[in-house]
Amino acid sequence: FPSHDKPFNRYITRKFNFPITLVLGTALLLILFIGAEIFTLSLVKFPQGGQWAIATEFLHPSLYLGLAWNAFLFSLILNILKLSSRIIGPQIFWNYLRGKYHKPVGEERIFMFIDLNSSTGMAETMSLEKYHSLLRNFFNSLSGPVGRFNGEIYQYVGDEVVITWPMKEGLTGANCLRCYHHIVQTVERQQRFYIREYGFMPDFKAAYRDW
Numbered sequence: 001f002p003s004h005d006k007p008f009n010r011y012i013t014r015k016f017n018f019p020i021t022l023v024l025g026t027a028l029l030l031i032l033f034i035g036a037e038i039f040t041l042s043l044v045k046f047p048q049g050g051q052w053a054i055a056t057e058f059l060h061p062s063l064y065l066g067l068a069w070n071a072f073l074f075s076l077i078l079n080i081l082k083l084s085s086r087i088i089g090p091q092i093f094w095n096y097l098r099g100k101y102h103k104p105v106g107e108e109r110i111f112m113f114i115d116l117n118s119s120t121g122m123a124e125t126m127s128l129e130k131y132h133s134l135l136r137n138f139f140n141s142l143s144g145p146v147g148r149f150n151g152e153i154y155q156y157v158g159d160e161v162v163i164t165w166p167m168k169e170g171l172t173g174a175n176c177l178r179c180y181h182h183i184v185q186t187v188e189r190q191q192r193f194y195i196r197e198y199g200f201m202p203d204f205k206a207a208y209r210d211w
Contacts, residue, residue, distance in 0.1 A: 030068055110166075
């Protein structure tokens with residue numbers, strides 16, 4: 001999907017399930033680790049004959065096993081953190097990590113409710129798998145603009161997603177309004193994808209509420 005997301009998120013994380021993403025992430029990190037190892041060795045000045053000893057050590061399988069294991073663990077941690085962040089929203093995830101929600105805290109917030117139009121009719125005419133695929137891709141289309149304008153995905157309710165901002169953050173630069181307009185633009189840019197996959201463009205509406 002075209003968005004402001006980083007290439008790995010855009011082309012890998014959103015298109016493949018967790019195990020495949022984990023394998024691809026591990027492979028990418030392993031390549032980076034080996035490249036860093038080669039680059040480091042290229043900067044070292046070795047005594048006469050020392051290059052051969054280092055080259056022999058570099059070709060030893062145990063080195064690659066160690067790098068592969070480190071790459072796997074690093075990729076696993078990053079993917080779990082990324083998946084958790086995508087499910088509950090990066091800001092809420094960060095707030096959980098720093099213990100903000102350990103005790104109830106009152107705050108003023110802006111909420112935006114976005115849901116698909118005619119979702120019941122779509123569910124009746126599409127297979128269950130196709131319908132949930134549509135919801136997943138539609139929600140993915142929202143995540144880029146939400147992150148760009150500092151919104152937080154509060155929850156998913158059927159075909160509806162609830163996005164929220166702290167009052168000050170939502171009003172700053174009209175973030176809450178600009179987010180919606182960029183969601184519309186993002187979905188329109190993906191028109192060819194939606195028509196190819198589902199035969200129509202998703203139509204949706206939005207409403208705001210402050211608490």
